[in-house]
Amino acid sequence: MGRGSGIRIRGKSIQISFYWRGQRFQKTLKLEPTKQNLKYAERLRSTILLEIAQGTFDPLKYFRKKEEIDEDILISVALSGWLEAVERTLSVSTFRGYRSAVNHRLIPAFGHLKMKDLTTHAIRQWIGSLTDISNKRINNLLTPLRAIYADAYQDGQIDRNPLDRIRNLPLATKEPEPFTPEEITRILDAADPISRNLFQFAFWSGLRTSELIGLQWGDVDFKKGFVSVRRAVLRGHVKETKTKSGHRDIVLLIPAREALERQMAYTFLQGPKGRVFCHPLTRKPFYMDQEIYRFWESLLRKAGVPFRNPYQTRHTYASLLLSAGENPMFVAQQMGHRDWGMIRKRYGRWIPSADPEVGKKANALWKKSEKNGDNMVTQKNG
Incomplete structure (x- = not known):
């Protein structure tokens, strides 16, 4: 039970693992891997993932220290962890789009690299090679990559963010083409x-x-x-x-x-x-x-x-x-x-703009005020 979902049996203990801000965390629970204890481990991990998704996760609440962290994490690992963290916060269609972007575009292109090794130049070259998709699609592909690097930079895991100088591509606005x-x-x-x-x-x-x-x-x-x-x-x-x-x-x-x-x-x-x-x-x-x-x-x-x-x-x-x-x-x-x-x-x-009545009400107001003004002048002169 729980195997393959971030919960593993390690001898006479249970290990839970998850990703946070591009890093992998593992914690060993000194509990016999009974059915009841495995359920407890699953609930604990679910609580942690929910807090990560809500932005309220604090490692010190659960760990005295980071028990095992991959210092030179691969981009593929960070992206997989990001997907796991955001799945509960996104609609099904949005999550599927990001999962497709990660698995079919980002990991094949950059997954083998360590996060610290990706350069702005490499990203620009990759964007230039994407001649088969629209600018909007390219911008969407960059979203998961931006997310893991923003988190890693904010957390001090990297000293530069290679996406800081990568702007979203301009979107072509298509004019409506209604049928007659x-x-x-x-x-x-x-x-x-x-x-x-x-x-x-x-x-x-x-x-x-x-x-x-x-x-x-x-x-x-x-x-x-x-x-x-x-x-x-x-x-x-x-x-x-x-x-x-x-x-x-x-x-x-x-x-x-x-x-x-x-x-x-x-x-x-x-x-x-x-x-x-x-x-x-x-x-x-x-x-x-x-x-x-x-x-x-x-x-x-x-x-x-x-x-x-x-x-x-x-x-x-x-x-x-x-x-x-x-x-x-x-x-x-x-x-x-x-x-x-x-x-x-x-x-x-x-929207019709050639209305023959347009402006007539405003003109009528002006004529009325002009007439009242003349009366006031006449009374003053008198």
């Missing part, structure tokens, strides 16, 4: 019934693709005309939407409502916990939003519409509402933004 009403019609006309329901709802609800596939019938209130957005599905894992503003009730516009009413014939009998949308071929719930891409591309090709990713349905929703003159704050609330700053920044060109 004509393109929407062609896409929906080319779709099978289940796909049509999915994408018609997407175009007229503004939900993210991960939110679309996480929608349940219990979230739909036809009577009040609202849909509650509470969760998203990422790689098979259901998670709560990211922020408080992400938890939202959206108004059911007529096209979105009609799509849901048609979709009832396929999935409604599954009950309140049943997923609204299903894969058009398997009729099963989507495991991840990437599955949508597989038939989305062929659908656009069939419709003769230039390819844009499915997320553009969300941008289309925003542009349609703003072009129709809907209040930007209302659009922000519908899309799960805390304020309309993001709406103004991303979709400003779709």
Whole structure:
């Protein structure tokens, strides 16, 4: 019990091990390795890992001294320890991303080096070799490396941090490419019934693709005309939407409502916990939003519409509402933004600015104050 998870039986004692700030700690408990004592060791180690994750760990609370420390720790060991420490604090999808970065990129590149031997020049060369991935991805790859070096420097284990002069790469901001009403019609006309329901709802609800596939019938209130957005599905894992503003009730516009009413014939009998949308071929719930891409591309090709990713349905929703003159704050609330700053920044060109009435109310106020001012002058002169 406990073997392979930081707990080892050492003769007539039990040894626990863990990583903190890039260093490996081992403590031997002078306890017989009975089932009960192994459970105690497991609880002790879990408590330590939780304190490390919360930033409250104090070695002196558990050890009189560091019983065994690897002074010249390898980067691979430090990265593995960091993963173990942060796993409980991250969402499943975020942790998987970092684990992939560590195992498939960072350890193959630097894992054989001691932490003290990594240079800024070596990091720059490595970044320059990553021609197959985006700047955003590279910045994410650097996060675990930055973390272990920041901790090691703060703890005095190294006298320099080779990442201090490595700045994050600039991110390319992609402009929204919404579909036109004509393109929407062609896409929906080319779709099978289940796909049509999915994408018609997407175009007229503004939900993210991960939110679309996480929608349940219990979230739909036809009577009040609202849909509650509470969760998203990422790689098979259901998670709560990211922020408080992400938890939202959206108004059911007529096209979105009609799509849901048609979709009832396929999935409604599954009950309140049943997923609204299903894969058009398997009729099963989507495991991840990437599955949508597989038939989305062929659908656009069939419709003769230039390819844009499915997320553009969300941008289309925003542009349609703003072009129709809907209040930007209302659009922000519908899309799960805390304020309309993001709406103004991303979709400003779709906010009407040629309103023939614009400025008239302000002019009326000026004329009123000007008139009152003239009266005051007349009275004073009199």
